[in-house]
Structures are given as C-alpha cells and as structure tokens.
Amino acid sequence: MSDGRFEKIALIGVGLIGSSIAHAARRVGLADRIVGSARTETTVQKALQLGVIDEGFASPAEAANGADLVMLCAPVGICGAIAAEINAANAFRDGAILTDVGSVKAAIVDDVAPHVPAGVHFVPGHPIAGTEQSGPESGFAELFDNRWCILTPPTGCDPAAVSQLKVFWEKLGCFVQTMSPEHHDLVLAITSHVPHLIAFNIVNTAAHLERVTDQEVIKFSAGGFRDFTRIAASDPTMWRDVFLNNKEAVLEMLGRFSEDLTALQRAIRFGDGDTLYRLFSDARMLRRGIVEAGQDTDAPDFGRRVTGASEPNTDE
C-alpha cells in the first residue's frame, strides 16, 4: 500500500517549486533525506543555508545517485538534457520514480522518456500552483494546499509507482488528477499559458505608449493593469520554455482568443451594448465557479489589505 514516503528525494532545481516541495514534504515527514542540485553553486548554497536541502551537489547525476524519487524541477527546456546526464552516469537507482513539475507535458515526455532506463518509473507531473517569484528563498510549504496536481503516466506505467506519487502529492496538500500529456497541454494553454502571454503583452504595450507617461501607468495601475503586472513579473526563462514547448496548443487557443477579441471590438465599434453585457455576464459566472471550487478567495480585490494607500482603490 502506498504511503507517499521516500528514503531519498533528489530535487534537480531548487527554485520556487523545488524548494516548496522540500518544505511541504518536511511538514508531513515524507522523506528521510532531501538532496538537490541547481545550475549554479550559488543557488545550491542558498538552498543549503535555508534548510531546503540536507545535502547539495554540483551535478544532477550526483544528486540523483541512490534516490528513490528524482524530481526534475528545472525549466522545461533543460529537463531532457538533465535526464540524459543522469542516465549516462548510470545514476538512476533501480525501481526509482522519476518525475518532473514542468508546466508543459508532451514535450517533456518526448525529451525525457528516451533517457529513462528499464526499471525506472517515469511519471510526469505538474502542480497547478505557483507565484511570480523565483529561487529557493521564494518557496513555502503551503504552496500546494488545495491546489491540483496533474499526473500524465504513460500507457503501461507501473500502477504502484503512479499510486505512490499520487499519495506523495496528496500529502503535500494537492488534489491529484491523471490525464494524457496532450490534454494537459491544451487545458493549460487556455488556463495559464495564454493568460501569461496576454499579461506580458499588455504590460509591454503600456510601457511603449507615447501619449501616457510611465508615471501615469504606475499611478493609476489599480484600474486592472496592476493584476496583469503581477503575472507579467514571472520568470522569463521559464515562460520562454513554456511557449517554445507548447506551440501547437498555445497557437490554437490564441486563435480562439483573437476571434473572441474581434467580436468584442465589433460590439464596441457598433455600440452593441447587449452583446457586451451578455459576454461580460458569462465571464462573471466563470469567476464565481472558480471561487465556489475553492480555487480563489471571494474577498474584494483578491483579499489584499489596504495599507494606508493615499490613492483610492479603483479596480474597474
């Protein structure tokens, strides 16, 4: 019977997600030992100082050596090369579970699967939880509480390994669902990737406006813009890799988005208030669904405290 516990967890990448996994695993005692590696020695040292990992290594292969759970917590584009390096060093333990947390799944399966030796169980995963912060100092144990984690086990994957990883994520605080990598990529394209692209774009559009000064953009940002800037502050390396590796699904969803935007543009141009009202009401209903599903707070302004700001809070 799966208990979600491991003797040695190797985190390859100890940034926001890797360090949050470490904190959450320690909170419920899921590992005897948590070790890690990163791209730079500075990050490994920081993770050690913060108590994220018990031991740090210069290479992924040294960290993975002897681990019964290896978690790739690095940007999507580098995961294949990391798996290849661990495999070339013969460092995967027989019977180990190899997983990842990448925001894209089909490309990771293509990149990583060829480097997984027989006897190692590759179960790709993606916790749908995050913030715009990066690095070991940004992690916290509660990140995964009441969030979903999607697993995309390949056909023929050992059910005991899937079950063990499922229980692990549940004990970290998640609800777990399995699906195909392709379906994951389509769903995440619309719920996460396209929204980030829109945020990056609107922030850059505002930054390049000539008739509105930068100071006005910042001063009046509570009119909706501020919430886009939070998303747009996300790590550029991570998001570059997401768009390079989920091209088809993102382009498909972007096409739908552009059509709907054109419909709104037409309604505004022709003064079609009924259409605008109907579309805005539909959107409002979806927001209520998210709050009812416990995936966000219904507190005004996302529960932000007003900290004596001299400007009125004018979310429109």
Ligand code: NAP
């Ligand atoms: P992060 O805070 O920037 O951390 C990335 C970590 O990967 C750093 O420790 C980095 O080390 C390490 N790394 C980079 N290249 C490496 C390499 N070649 N070998 C070993 N380690 C390497 O990023 P994150 O937000 O934790 O994201 C990590 C993964 O989680 C990504 O695949 C992302 O798609 C996924 N994810 C992110 C979120 C989110 O909201 N952020 C949510 C769900 C899933 P250095 O510091 O030395 O560069």
